[in-house]
Structures are given as C-alpha cells and as structure tokens.
Amino acid sequence: MKDIEVTKQKTRIHIDREEFESKNPTTGKALYKLADIPDNRELFKSVTGDSEDFLISRDDHEVVLHEDDHFYTQKEVPIIVNGKRKETVQYDLSFDELVKLAFENPPYGPNTLFTITYRNGPKKNPEGTLTAGHSVRIKKGMVFNVTATDKS
Amino acid sequence: MSQQLINRSSDLKRLQDEGYEIEIRANHLLVKNVPYLTSRKEVRLGVLVSTLTLAGDKTTIPDDHQTHFQGEVPCHEDGSPNGKILNQSARRTLGNGVEIDHSFSARPKENGGRYLDYYDKITTYVAILEGPAQTVDPSATAKTFSVIPAETTSIFKYVDTASSRAAIGAVTDKLRTGKIGIIGLGGTGSYILDQIAKTPVDEIHLFDGDLFLQHNAFRSPGAPSIDTLLKKQNKAEYFGEIYSMMRNGIVVHPYEVNSTNLDHLKEMTFVFIAIDNGPAKRTIIEALEAWNIPFIDVGMGVYLAEDKVGGILRVTASSPAMRNHVHEKGRISFGAAHEENEYNRNIQIADLNALNGILAVIKWKKMMGFYLDFENEYFSTYTIDGNHLNNEDSDNEI
Numbered sequence: 001m002k003d004i005e006v007t008k009q010k011t012r013i014h015i016d017r018e019e020f021e022s023k024n025p026t027t028g029k030a031l032y033k034l035a036d037i038p039d040n041r042e043l044f045k046s047v048t049g050d051s052e053d054f055l056i057s058r059d060d061h062e063v064v065l066h067e068d069d070h071f072y073t074q075k076e077v078p079i080i081v082n083g084k085r086k087e088t089v090q091y092d093l094s095f096d097e098l099v100k101l102a103f104e105n106p107p108y109g110p111n112t113l114f115t116i117t118y119r120n121g122p123k124k125n126p127e128g129t130l131t132a133g134h135s136v137r138i139k140k141g142m143v144f145n146v147t148a149t150d151k152s
Numbered sequence: 153m154s155q156q157l158i159n160r161s162s163d164l165k166r167l168q169d170e171g172y173e174i175e176i177r178a179n180h181l182l183v184k185n186v187p188y189l190t191s192r193k194e195v196r197l198g199v200l201v202s203t204l205t206l207a208g209d210k211t212t213i214p215d216d217h218q219t220h221f222q223g224e225v226p227c228h229e230d231g232s233p234n235g236k237i238l239n240q241s242a243r244r245t246l247g248n249g250v251e252i253d254h255s256f257s258a259r260p261k262e263n264g265g266r267y268l269d270y271y272d273k274i275t276t277y278v279a280i281l282e283g284p285a286q287t288v289d290p291s292a293t294a295k296t297f298s299v300i301p302a303e304t305t306s307i308f309k310y311v312d313t314a315s316s317r318a319a320i321g322a323v324t325d326k327l328r329t330g331k332i333g334i335i336g337l338g339g340t341g342s343y344i345l346d347q348i349a350k351t352p353v354d355e356i357h358l359f360d361g362d363l364f365l366q367h368n369a370f371r372s373p374g375a376p377s378i379d380t381l382l383k384k385q386n387k388a389e390y391f392g393e394i395y396s397m398m399r400n401g402i403v404v405h406p407y408e409v410n411s412t413n414l415d416h417l418k419e420m421t422f423v424f425i426a427i428d429n430g431p432a433k434r435t436i437i438e439a440l441e442a443w444n445i446p447f448i449d450v451g452m453g454v455y456l457a458e459d460k461v462g463g464i465l466r467v468t469a470s471s472p473a474m475r476n477h478v479h480e481k482g483r484i485s486f487g488a489a490h491e492e493n494e495y496n497r498n499i500q501i502a503d504l505n506a507l508n509g510i511l512a513v514i515k516w517k518k519m520m521g522f523y524l525d526f527e528n529e530y531f532s533t534y535t536i537d538g539n540h541l542n543n544e545d546s547d548n549e550i
Contacts, residue, residue: 083457083537111430112487115453115464117535117542129533129542131481145535147453149466150485151500152340152426152508 011065015043016072017091017122017139024065028056031063037073046070077140082147094135102146115149118142155303155311159321161211163269169317171295172274178248179204180220183274187292188226189284191233195292198223200277201252202270214267217259219277220252229284237280307352308399326522327351330421335359335409335436337387339371339500340450341426343509345391346373348424351517355401357420358388361408371502408432414439422519423447424512428498430486437470437478446471446519448512449484454499454536461499465508465534469515474530477545483531507534 011024015035022034028043037043043056046069056063056071076087081101093101099114119127122139130136154176158164164181167174173184183200190196199222205215218239225233225241237256245251258280259265260272267273278294285292300311307328315324332353334341337360348356364387369376374394385393392404405416410432417423423440425447427433433449440447447470454463468483477483511534518525529543 080537082455083460083462109487111434111485113482113485115466115483115485115533117464117533117540119535119538119540127540127542129531129544143538145453145462145464145537147455147464148485148487149451149453149464149533150430150487151428151452151454151498152336152338152450152505 011067011069013065013067013069013071015070016074017070017077017137019123022065025062026065027060028058028063029060031056031071032058035071035073041073043071043073044075046072077138079138079141080143082145088138090138092135092137095130095132098130098144098146102144112148112150114146117145155300157206157209157211159316160209161270163211163271165316166271167274168300169313171293171297172278173294173296173298174274176204178246178250180246180250181270181274182250183278183294185296185298186278186281186294187285187289188223188281189229189231189288190224191227191231193227193231193288195285195289196223198226198281200274200281201246201250202273204270211270214270214273217257217265217267217273219256219258219273220246221254221256222250222252223254225254226281227284229287234280234284237277307354307401309397312350312352323522324352326520327353327517329353329520331355331357331419333357333359333417333420333423335417335423335425336427337372337391338362338368338426338428339502339505340452340509340512341424342368342372342387342391343506344424344426344450344512345395347510347513348516349395349399349402353401355403356395356399357403357405357416358392359405359407359409359416360387361406362387364390371500371505373506409436411435417445418443420445422516424516425449426509430488433484434486437484441470441475444472448516449478450508450512451485452500452504452508454501454504456499461501462537463499463504464536465504465511467508467511467515467532469519469530471519471530474545474547477530481531481545483545504536 009024010021013020013022020034032043044053045056047053076089079086079088086101095116098116116130118130118136120142121127122137124137157176158168164174175182181202181204185197186200187195188198201220203216205212227233237258239255239257241254243253256277258277260267282292282294300313302308302311315321332348334345337345337358363384366381369381386406388404388406392402396402407413417439423445425433425436449468452463452465454461468478470478514523517523527543528546528548530545530547533542
C-alpha cells in the first residue's frame with residue numbers, strides 16, 4: 001500500500017490577465033515567483049468598488065486567495081483598435097465601449113450597425129466577432145477592428 | 153451535335169482537351185492545322201480525316217486503320233515523299249465540304265493491327281506528320297488550342313474547356329441554377345459579375361442606376377480606354393456589353409432597385425447585394441425574405457491609420473433555412489449614406505473589392521453544393537491587419 005499524497009488546495013487566480021493555479025494560502029514572495037515578475041515591478045491586488053488596490057510586498061507575509069482574484073503589475077494594458085494603440089484598465093470591453101474607442105464621435109446613425117472583429121484574445125475568447133450587447137475579456141496586445149462594413 | 157458527340161466520347165474529348173483542333177463533319181473526324189513537311193522542306197498545315205465508328209451516341213474501337221489527308225504530299229526530313237504511309241493520291245470529296253487529296257495507311261503492329269481508340273489513331277498519324285516538320289520548326293504542333301465555338305443553344309459563346317480539361321464538368325453542372333441577380337455594379341459587384349459570368353448560370357440580371365465613370369475604372373475588372381469612359385454609359389449597360397461577348401443570358405436593368413420596381417427580383421433564384429444605400433438594402437432584403445429567395449450581402453469598412461490602410465471585408469449570407477442572424481445579430485448595416493462623417497470616408501481599393509466579391513462567390517458556390525463546406529457559416533469577415541478570417545452564424549446546429 002502506497003501512502004496517498006495529500007495535495008495542497010489549488011486556487012485559480014489571474015496575474016496580468018494570465019491564469020495561474022496557486023497554493024492557498026500563499027505568500028507575497030511566492031506570487032512574485034509564480035508570475036515571474038521582474039525586480040523593477042510591483043504587484044497589486046485588484047479591489048472592486050471604490051477602495052484602493054493594495055500592494056503585495058515581495059516577502060513571506062501570508063496572502064489568502066479567492067477563486068478568480070485579479071492581480072496586476074500594470075493596471076493599463078495596451079490593445080490595438082483600428083490600427084491605433086489604445087490603453088485600457090478594464091478586464092472586459094463591451095461592444096459600445098469598443099465603438100467609442102474606435103471613434104471619438106461615432107459615425108452613428110440610428111441604423112448604422114458595426115462589425116467588430118478581434119484576435120489575440122485570452123483563452124476565454126481568443127478570436128471572433130462581437131455583436132451588440134456583448135462583451136469580451138481583454139488581454140494585452142489584443143487587436144480589434146470596428147467598422148460599419150457598408151461600402152461596396 | 154458535334155460537341156455532344158465529343159463530350160460523350162472519352163477519346164475525342166481527350167484530343168480536344170489536349171488542344172487538338174477537332175471537328176465532326178460529314179460523319180468524319182477532322183483534325184485541322186496538322187503541321188507537315190512539303191517536298192520543298194517547308195512547314196505547311198493540313199487536315200487529317202478519319203472515318204468514325206460509333207456505338208449509339210459515342211465512339212467505339214475504330215474499324216479502319218486508314219486516314220485521309222487534305223494537303224500536299226507529306227515528306228521526310230530530306231524532302232522525299234513519305235512512302236511508308238502514302239496509300240493513294242486523288243482529290244475527292246467526302247461530302248459536306250470535306251475535300252481530301254491523299255489516303256494514308258499506317259497499320260499498328262500491336263493489337264491485331266487495330267488502333268485502341270481514336271486518340272491512339274490520331275496521335276499516331278499526327279506524330280508521323282509532325283516529326284519532319286519539327287526538324288524545320290521546333291514549335292510546329294497540331295495542339296493549337298484554338299477557340300471552340302459553342303452550340304447555338306449554349307450559355308457560353310464558346311465551350312468551357314477549363315471545366316472539361318479539369319474533368320469537373322459534372323460538379324460545374326451544379327451551378328446551372330437559373331437566374332442570378334446582382335444589385336449594384338460598383339467595385340465589389342463588378343468583381344462578383346466577373347466570376348459569376350464564368351459559371352453556367354442561365355441568366356445574370358444586372359441592376360444599377362449609376363454611370364460608369366473614371367474612378368470606377370480603377371475599382372473594377374478590365375482596362376477601359378479613355379474613349380470608353382467618355383461614353384459615360386450606365387454601369388449595368390457597360391458591364392452587360394462586355395460580358396455578353398463571352399456568354400448569353402445577361403439581362404441589363406439600368407436603374408436603381410427601390411420599392412417601385414422590386415417585382416423584377418421576384419423571379420431570381422439567388423441575389424447578390426453590393427450597394428451602399430442602407431435603406432434601399434432594407435427594402436430589398438425584406439422582399440427577398442418574403443419571397444424565400446436566398447441572398448448574399450457584401451460590404452467593407454476601410455480606414456486610414458496614420459499612413460497605412462486597414463479594415464474588414466464582410467460576407468453575410470441568408471437563405472430560407474437561416475434568416476434571423478441578419479436582424480438579431482445586426483449582421484448587415486442599414487445606415488443611410490448621409491450618416492457619414494469624417495471617419496466614414498468611402499475608401500475602397502480594387503484588390504479589396506475583388507477579394508470581397510470572390511469570397512461572396514465562393515460562399516455562393518458552397519451553398520450550391522459545388523465546394524466542400526463543413527462550417528456552414530452565414531457570416532464571415534476578413535480582417536486586413538491580421539490576414540484573419542472569422543466564420544460565424546453556422547447553421548450546423550439547426
């Protein structure tokens with residue numbers, strides 16, 4: 001009879017929008033190591049609502065994780081919309097938000113419908129087209145195109 | 153009659169597909185423009201004539217190893233007559249304008265002195281005649297690939313040898329699908345026509361109220377002259393004239409489709425929509441949906457980012473089996489032209505027009521069962537900056 005190994009509980013978290021599995025609880029140091037964060041960067045935990053995001057120090061203090069916690073070293077991520085570099089702090093962007101990112105004054109008539117295509121997305125939505133009323137999860141370097149595709 | 157016999161007889165078909173200029177006349181097989189060498193060591197072109205043994209409506213094994221020849225005495229490289237094949241020389245007529253000067257006899261050594269089929273027979277005689285001619289002119293060949301006129305009842309003015317050479321005639325026949333409407337003959341519509349014209353659809357109806365002007369020349373197939381542009385023809389008439397040189401069944405409707413003349417679309421079996429006018433598009437699509445007519449709508453959105461061009465090409469298909477995505481997912485924009493602003497400049501480029509049109513034609517061919525289609529997408533986009541095709545709205549789940 002072999003001893004059955006007891007595996008530590010693993011929790012899914014996101015660091016700079018990449019998925020990681022971490023032991024839970026963990027330490028600040030272990031989180032920096034897990035995501036291979038360079039010395040010149042600091043890690044923050046995203047906090048929803050109005051409270052400030054807080055700094056995770058690179059030491060042995062305990063960090064208790066919750067499923068799908070978000071951490072970041074850089075709050076804003078670059079994406080490309082219609083060939084131009086944009087920054088967003090959001091984890092998701094909706095159809096309407098992307099139209100606004102593409103056009104400062106949207107060429108909107110009541111009947112204009114936009115085609116939105118994207119690629120280089122995260123595992124949840126790597127590539128596709130986005131329709132009105134829907135959102136996509138954002139990843140650094142994601143490429144969007146937003147046009148009315150009404151010319152022939 | 154002649155072409156039908158050729159199509160049904162694999163040996164004759166092979167001769168034609170390989171470029172031999174064959175004709176059936178006076179119940180004989182004629183091979184025209186066969187190079188041979190005269191006694192003066194000049195290359196001349198003669199006509200090889202053979203009887204035809206038919207079984208029902210196609211050829212069978214030739215019952216005669218002889219052939220006839222219209223021309224001078226064929227000679228060897230040194231200018232001496234080719235006595236090996238020369239049987240008799242006397243001018244006579246075989247009827248229906250088929251005149252001959254000589255008879256040849258070259259009996260095969262194998263197969264009991266018989267030729268396997270007419271391909272075997274003709275290529276053997278052609279080789280005997282061509283050989284000496286090629287010592288003088290290496291480019292001399294009986295494979296002239298001359299234009300083969302079509303039967304009077306045919307869709308095309310001359311035979312579609314591209315499909316026959318590739319042996320995809322049966323698949324191509326799936327595209328004999330009645331009346332195709334193309335609404336809008338601007339950049340993308342004109343490239344759709346360019347492709348559809350080369351398929352055996354019975355009729356192609358061209359709808360456009362605009363004139364073909366200088367800027368259109370840079371966004372459509374072909375190379376019109378200044379004189380052509382000065383005529384300022386209606387687009388449907390201009391393209392109708394060009395493509396009627398190649399095929400029958402092109403019907404010109406030189407007006408913009410609107411609610412007053414929609415009825416012309418009722419008899420269509422399939423419609424391509426390639427116009428910018430959103431409200432008109434809505435009217436057309438509502439009518440096509442009511443009449444259970446399948447359609448494809450195309451459109452592009454092209455922008456300038458700094459000093460480079462980007463954008464999306466779109467192909468939206470709709471058939472009685474799959475309609476809702478157009479409305480529920482907003483897969484076609486119905487915005488009016490005056491809703492444009494500085495962002496919505498009308499950039500179009502010929503290669504993008506061509507690609508958008510060709511993507512639409514490929515989708516139509518898939519819907520007709522011509523191409524393999526495991527995706528069954530009713531909406532697809534091509535995004536320039538990533539060379540990226542997206543397929544959506546599949547009816548595989550329906």
